Amino acid sequence: MKPEFQPLFKPFTLRSGVKLDNRVVLAPMTNFSSDAQGNVTDDELAYYARRSNGVGLVVTACTNVTRNGQGFPGEFAAYDDRFLPSLTRLARTVQGEGARAVLQIFHAGRLAPAALVEGDVVSASAVAPVRDGAEQAPAPAPRELSGEEVEETVRAFGETTRRAIEAGYDGVEIHGANGYLIQQFFSPHSNRREDRWGGSLEARMAFPLAVVDEVQRVVADYARTPFAVGYRFSPEEPETPGITMDDTLALVDALAGKGLDYLHVSLMEYDSLPRRGGDAMQTRLEQIVAKVAGRTPVMGVGSVHTPEQAAQVLEMGADFVALGRELLMDPDWVAKVRGGHEAELETVLDVNGQERLVIATPLWNALVNTPGWLPLSEQPEAVTA
Numbered sequence: 001m002k003p004e005f006q007p008l009f010k011p012f013t014l015r016s017g018v019k020l021d022n023r024v025v026l027a028p029m030t031n032f033s034s035d036a037q038g039n040v041t042d043d044e045l046a047y048y049a050r051r052s053n054g055v056g057l058v059v060t061a062c063t064n065v066t067r068n069g070q071g072f073p074g075e076f077a078a079y080d081d082r083f084l085p086s087l088t089r090l091a092r093t094v095q096g097e098g099a100r101a102v103l104q105i106f107h108a109g110r111l112a113p114a115a116l117v118e119g120d121v122v123s124a125s126a127v128a129p130v131r132d133g134a135e136q137a138p139a140p141a142p143r144e145l146s147g148e149e150v151e152e153t154v155r156a157f158g159e160t161t162r163r164a165i166e167a168g169y170d171g172v173e174i175h176g177a178n179g180y181l182i183q184q185f186f187s188p189h190s191n192r193r194e195d196r197w198g199g200s201l202e203a204r205m206a207f208p209l210a211v212v213d214e215v216q217r218v219v220a221d222y223a224r225t226p227f228a229v230g231y232r233f234s235p236e237e238p239e240t241p242g243i244t245m246d247d248t249l250a251l252v253d254a255l256a257g258k259g260l261d262y263l264h265v266s267l268m269e270y271d272s273l274p275r276r277g278g279d280a281m282q283t284r285l286e287q288i289v290a291k292v293a294g295r296t297p298v299m300g301v302g303s304v305h306t307p308e309q310a311a312q313v314l315e316m317g318a319d320f321v322a323l324g325r326e327l328l329m330d331p332d333w334v335a336k337v338r339g340g341h342e343a344e345l346e347t348v349l350d351v352n353g354q355e356r357l358v359i360a361t362p363l364w365n366a367l368v369n370t371p372g373w374l375p376l377s378e379q380p381e382a383v384t385a
Contacts, residue, residue, distance in 0.1 A: 001340050005307050007314050008321070009338060012056070014261040014297070016219075017226030018170050020056035020100055023314065024334050027301055027324035028059040028104045028173065028232075030072050032362035038070075038077030039086040043360035045093045050358040051327050052097035054334030059230075059264075059322070060090065062106040062175050065160040066153060068117040071108030071180065074362050078105065078160045087167035100170040102228060105160045107153060109181030110142040110190065122149070124184045124191040124198060124207070130239050150197055150207065153181070158214040161229075162222050171228025174211055177266035178234055182208050186251065188241040205251055212258050230299070231255055232264035235284045236275050245278030249291045256295040262320065263292065267302035270313050270321075289317030305347065307337045328367070331357065349373050 001009070009022045033044040052058050063078040064070045070077070076090070077083050087103070094101035110123035123142035130139075145153065157174065164172050176182035184190040185207035191198045197206050212231065219227050233251065237243040255263060271283050278287050285300050292298055300318035304310050305326060313321040326333050330346035337345075350357065354364045367373045 001338055002307075002342075004311055005337055005342075008307070008310055012297070012319065014171075014226075014228050015259065016171070016228045016261050018100060018228045018261065019226075020320075021098070022056040022334075023320045024055045024057075024310070025299060025320050025322040026051050026055045026058040026099070026327055027322035028061055028175075029324050029328070030061045030075065031360065032072060032074035032366060033360040034074050034076035034086075038075070038083060040076045040090045041360070044076070045089060046358050047360055047363070048090065049093050049097055050331045052094045052099040054332070054338070055099050055323075055327070057102060057170075057320070058094045058099045059102045059104050059173050060094075062104045062180075063087075063160070065105050065107055065156040068119055068122060069107030069109070069112060069156075069181065070116045071106070071112055073113075073116065078103065078163055079156065081163065084163055084167055087163060087169075091168045091170075095168070095170075100228075101168075102171040102173050102230065103160075103164040103167075103169045104173040104175050104232070105157060105164070106175035107156075107181035109184045110139075111179055114140070123181065124187075125193055127190050127192060129179070129190070144193070147195055147197070154207070154210045154214050157211045158218040161215045161218045165219070165222045165227060170226070171230065171261065172215060173230040173232055173264060174208075174215060175232050176208050176211075177232045177264075179237075182211060183234060183237075183243070186247070187237055187239075187243050188247075189237060189239040189243075201247060201250055205254055208251065209254060209258070212255070212260070216259070228261035230262040230264055231260055232266055234266045235288070236277075238275070244276040245274035245284065245287065247277070249278060249287065252288055252291045256292045258296075260296050262297040262299050263288070264299040264322070265301065265318075267300070270300050270302040270304055270309070270316075272302070283316065285313070285318060286316050306345075307342050310337075328357070328359065 012020045091101045120143040122145050126141045126144045128139045128141040186204050235248045297319035299320040300313040301322035310321045329349050
């Protein structure tokens with residue numbers, strides 16, 4: 001292994017006591033491959049097993065904490081105790097390959113497809129999401145959650161954390177990023193409430209922080225072995241009004257005082273600069289690291305294709321680096337870098353490699369039919385399940 005890549009393979013012990021073999025993380029990625037009842041499938045387990053050997057930590061795809069919180073077709077569920085066997089199978093599969101398993105828990109809020117939820121699509125306020133492209137029809141407005149429902153949703157995050165503990169996970173990651181419900185409460189675009197859950201910047205932080213407090217309470221009450229709690233967030237929104245870098249730095253400051261095991265920055269590009277607020281000449285990741293000031297470990301992600309870039313994320317002050325599409329295209333990324341074979345890394349998706357790469361058909365179809373994954377000339381016809 002090249003000396004400059006050695007920091008990627010240093011062990012790390014989280015505040016909770018969970019021990020990681022290295023600093024490389026499988027990023028949470030939706031795979032559309034669970035069954036119609038919300039249970040993890042054999043194909044899904046094979047996909048995770050193929051990518052869990054080598055990384056220090058696996059963060060699963062998001063799982064919904066309430067029935068009306070589902071965000072994707074083929075999403076595995078965790079909103080009821082009947083899903084404990086399914087959740088347990090996934091945790092054991094990941095851990096059986098040597099990685100720690102963290103369950104990412106979320107509620108899609110106004111981004112939940114109406115066809116996938118029972119009852120209303122809900123959010124912080126009755127404000128429709130902005131859709132890309134003027135040719136698209138306006139998205140329907142969600143129903144505003146009542147104050148009682150807000151508190152029930154907070155408790156649902158706690159109950160799902162209890163299930164994660166019972167299923168044998170090493171932790172949970174609270175998904176407060178990518179425009180889902182927790183972010184909807186923090187955003188001035190989607191939160192127009194006038195009660196204690198909205199209004200000022202501090203009031204818009206109330207729901208995210210209440211979820212953190214409830215999850216940590218449940219961990220203290222139920223976990224008998226080290227159990228980690230992480231939090232993922234998106235630094236900015238394109239909407240006006242929307243979350244600015246200054247807003248996020250205030251949230252980060254509050255989160256850093258909560259005793260979390262890590263903060264996971266959701267970025268498309270790890271070295272991107274802010275749009276609004278903060279220091280326009282310093283990357284978002286560096287500003288977040290500076291605001292945290294060593295109080296909580298930070299996980300960086302976003303277009304980290306090469307080991308040189310992964311090492312740079314750590315040089316920028318992050319403690320971990322998460323890889324997504326890199327581990328889809330080459331599940332042996334970690335082993336190759338550790339063994340000094342980085343020249344052999346696969347950097348494009350093999351159009352004929354579905355079986356070799358152990359990617360279930362629903363995810364494979366999503367990849368090969370999404371611009372940017374394959375040259376247009378190599379787009380295969382979608383395979384129907």
